[in-house]
Amino acid sequence: MEMVKMTYREALKQGIREALLNDERVFLMGEDVGHYGGAFAVSKGLLQEFGAERIMDVPLSESGFVGAGIGAAMAGMKPIVEVMTVNFSLLAMDQIINNAATLLHMSGGQLNVPLVIRMGCGIGRQLAAQHSHSWEPYFAHVPGLVVLSAGTHEDARGMLLTALKSPDPVILFEYTFMLNMEKEIASDAGAMDITKAKVRRDGKDITLITYGNGVYKSLEAAEELSSQGIEVEVIDLRILRPMDEETFLASVAKTHRALVVEDAWRSGGMAAEVFSRIIEKVFFELDAPLQRLCGVEVPIPYPRHLEEASVPQSQDIVSTIRKMMGL
Amino acid sequence: MEMVKMTYREALKQGIREALLNDERVFLMGEDVGHYGGAFAVSKGLLQEFGAERIMDVPLSESGFVGAGIGAAMAGMKPIVEVMTVNFSLLAMDQIINNAATLLHMSGGQLNVPLVIRMGCGIGRQLAAQHSHSWEPYFAHVPGLVVLSAGTHEDARGMLLTALKSPDPVILFEYTFMLNMEKEIASDAGAMDITKAKVRRDGKDITLITYGNGVYKSLEAAEELSSQGIEVEVIDLRILRPMDEETFLASVAKTHRALVVEDAWRSGGMAAEVFSRIIEKVFFELDAPLQRLCGVEVPIPYPRHLEEASVPQSQDIVSTIRKMMGL
């Protein structure tokens, strides 16, 4: 398999481009996706390639254009709606939850909403309290939504393509922090499965469950721990709803210890749900209390040192796991 | 102590009335709180008593008037903003989270927002998928907010009064389901503490942790179980954020078993967070896996039998606890 180096940004862009080429019902709509080239340059050049009917710049009106995406999806199109960052999604929350997630049920199964909403998520550029949140847990709580987290370059490249096949609304989280990060991915990387979590690294001593910005940080920590003789099994949840619990339950049954790592706020984050499933399903397999490393419960501050301190770093993972292993 | 019988609705109304009498900076603002008398008749008569400056009918514009409440609070008033039901709060989510909860931090401690937002919550009147949600977990996830749940008549009567003393924004959940329910409360019932959970019933065999609509249902189940020889300790969380964990941790350390009951959707609900704290703090006290009875993960359907089936009922509690006790 030939490998190519590319940034996370480039991976995202290739995914969108392929989606547009695959299906003429697909169009991309969002603030500054066209003339500006995307707030984070993800869609740069696509307006020139596909024209203004397929790459639609919209006015600032999150509720309006997300709702329009829902309507267009109901009426047979396949919109990709970009909400520039998850921070602004609160303005469209009513459309996403009360309409997109609810219409199928409320109509007795008549109206499905095959819409994909992409959102930039998380910290990484010192953008402070109104631009840096990790709100995956909000969406993962909602029946009717499919919630994806692209924690690797291959998922950045390929999740969108599968998401567009979903008959139901998909929220796809992309991570601002990783945009400039370069990784190798298969040159023929394409659509990715969106039903299963993935074991990103095998290990026997402890299970580390994470997603999003946590994935590379966890793999880095696992490398370091491996050199210290601790073999960490790293699981990337990938699909936050409906959550694939089999993968991590099997791992916990093997390692008997688990740590959950996420950037989202601690109370009521994804970790709490992962804990609950472990307790309900494999309680007697546990050799030690579960632990979680989550975002500190604070609106993200601007200065770099405080921003960094507000989410778990790879060194925190290393030291927590060492403690959990009794070292 | 003299006791009087009153409905939950009347308790709410007396609380609001007392707040208006106590402090002239207090005013009530919301859709149909005035001329209509409140969507659920909670504020009936208050317009006539206090006038249009204190009881303000507002147009349908949740983001607008919640934001206006924030501004008024910043500028020295003490607004009580009513969002008719939590279902409509999604339209004001940006104001609540990105402004009310964030301004203090973002301004380096300068701007506090002493605002109380009251919301009707939960099922109970066959109002279907856009009018019946239990979204306490959304707000409980947010640093900067104080989140209260009035699961009893005395809290309906008194939480608001204490909430109005908070320098920080308070979300106060009231329950549509209970409005017509009559209970006895002390005739001099007044302001209630808003920092601690409460043991609503002592018991030695199992800890039942709940809030909101779960409280009376749980007490009813506990009564029945008591007649069967099982003594359930019922804890009403009351404050969903910042959560008082001491109270339930102490109880679990005593009973070694716990069940959490709530109407909110299961994945990522409050139960998951309660589980997590128990696991982190008193894991070795547990004699059995924790269990939770939560709302079924479905937009609430209209027909009564399906509506009832979508949240835990007192009989479900009874049978779950019997199973947990090995009966």
Place this chain on the structure above:
Amino acid sequence: MVFLRAEGFLGASLEWDKEWLPQIYKIHMEKRAKEKKVSPGEQERHLLYQMMLIRRFEEKSAEQYTKEKIRGFLHLYIGEEAVAVGVTQALSDEDYVLSTYREHGHALAKNMDSGAIMAEMYGKLEGCSKGRGGSMHLFDANINFYGGNAIVAGHLPMDVGMALASKKQQKNIITCCFFGEGAAAEGEFHEAMNLAALWQVPVLFVCENNLYAMGTALKYTHAMQDLEKKGGAYEIEAYAVDGMDLIAVSKAANDAVKYIKTNNRPYFLVCNTYRFRPHSMFDAELYRDKKEVEEWKKKDPIPKYQQHLINKKLLSKKQIDEMEKQIEAEIKKAVIFADEGSWEPIEDLTKFVYSGQKA
């Protein structure tokens, strides 16, 4: 013809609109003419029938509500029938219609089966939304009726999106949405109007100004109360019409549809009307005078239109009697259908959360 050439989606550029649209309109009108009843007065009597059916159906619903056959919120449309009927007659069957929680009238005008509506309000499996929705959530995709939306103004953005889709797909249809004057204060109204105008999509915005949003009078809802003037803020053509007059509404709606089809732009139609009944069955009506209601009842659109047809010799007393009998029979049938309907088994509770979940 130009538009036959554009087979796939999205193929054509925006330029074709101008030459193409008048043709579309012509074809549309021919199609409508065929759909319409053709013998003299037939179409008129059909519209009267629809108004009367809505009225009686709603009265029966209120009755069923007091019998506790129907629960939850029930919002009656009585008094506003000329709006639903007058607007819908201007639409073709393929046009999309979206409405609010006060939508029985729109659903009936769009020819939704009255039995399926009644069964829905009972919460029966045979209801148009399989009983999941109840009175506030009538849906029937087969007749292009898209709810039944109970978040005030929440359907307006969707509406624009459906019209955007139909434009991209070069379907020659319009999307029509009904909403109250209260809804026009929501930010969604502003955003939807602006998007529709920017994208030049075929949307007919119908604001039913019945002077109250629950108990909040127009003057407490809008600083500027000539609602049609709001069109100007978005460069949207707008018109206000007497919503108690079927003929006026029909004409205004026909003009609006013609405008939309020939200009491929949205249109904002304000229908000034009044609800004779409380906001919902939970409303004590503290906020308005009984006298005001009585005054408005004098403008009842149904007797007014009956009289008009009688004057025009298009209707006889006997025909009215016949209609009433027919309506009585239809409603009776609907009630029986609902009564005999079945309850969804509790095991199916989580059906319809995701597509393709266990049936």
Place this chain on the structure above:
Amino acid sequence: MVFLRAEGFLGASLEWDKEWLPQIYKIHMEKRAKEKKVSPGEQERHLLYQMMLIRRFEEKSAEQYTKEKIRGFLHLYIGEEAVAVGVTQALSDEDYVLSTYREHGHALAKNMDSGAIMAEMYGKLEGCSKGRGGSMHLFDANINFYGGNAIVAGHLPMDVGMALASKKQQKNIITCCFFGEGAAAEGEFHEAMNLAALWQVPVLFVCENNLYAMGTALKYTHAMQDLEKKGGAYEIEAYAVDGMDLIAVSKAANDAVKYIKTNNRPYFLVCNTYRFRPHSMFDAELYRDKKEVEEWKKKDPIPKYQQHLINKKLLSKKQIDEMEKQIEAEIKKAVIFADEGSWEPIEDLTKFVYSGQKA
């Protein structure tokens, strides 16, 4: 005087407004006159100084950004200085001002300390928001500057609420908020305008129409591009002014303040302007022509106003040089202040999540 009688809050009924307001305005003007520099030309030179200070301060900020002293998003105001200065000169110190993420100019015009701003942009503890906010979140309650709000249009409802409070408290002040033309497409604009008009609160809405919302040109943002006409949809008095001309802006703002004070109603002022720089430091400016930028630079408000004062004999070249030196010195001081500032200890991370948390 009537308004002295009303000591507590909320005591008086709404009726007093009419007789009371002209008096308030008179008192306000007397107070403003006292605040203003009094010797001939002093006030004018002060305004020029403010514009020049903003310009140089922003240039220095850009420089510090490339040195990575400032991080995150940095939105420069260069080109738009006449708006902040012209509007703010019409306000009193007690008036509330709210702005966006592009707020350095408004903060400086409101007399925020330039050292505190620079330190904030560095993220230092000595910054006006203790370094928590950075460039987008300048706050200083002492001078009634309430941010520094980075959710587009998110501050508009708050703005109305602050004005509501001041009205209830019978404080004789107005609330002024700045926002871009892009923000006016958000639902919050619609809701805030309507609420302000309904409640008749003293708000000055200042829309800075710089023709772009990031890279989205006005014509893609608004179907109706004469933004001042949107006032009519809410019965709000509105006016559009050349935002590149300090004299015109000042006059328009004075008129607006007078209107607000005498009518106790909101006012909508559109300032047509242009940003000479990219949207933020992350912007490649693909969406506009260099030529367009050059054309607008010819309308630079600073040389224009300098020339005006020179013509009027209120300003000499020498005075300009002196000002430049003074500004250089002020900015140097600000940079030193920021450089010498301290970092907040990590242990204090969760400070300011709730009031009264550990200091």
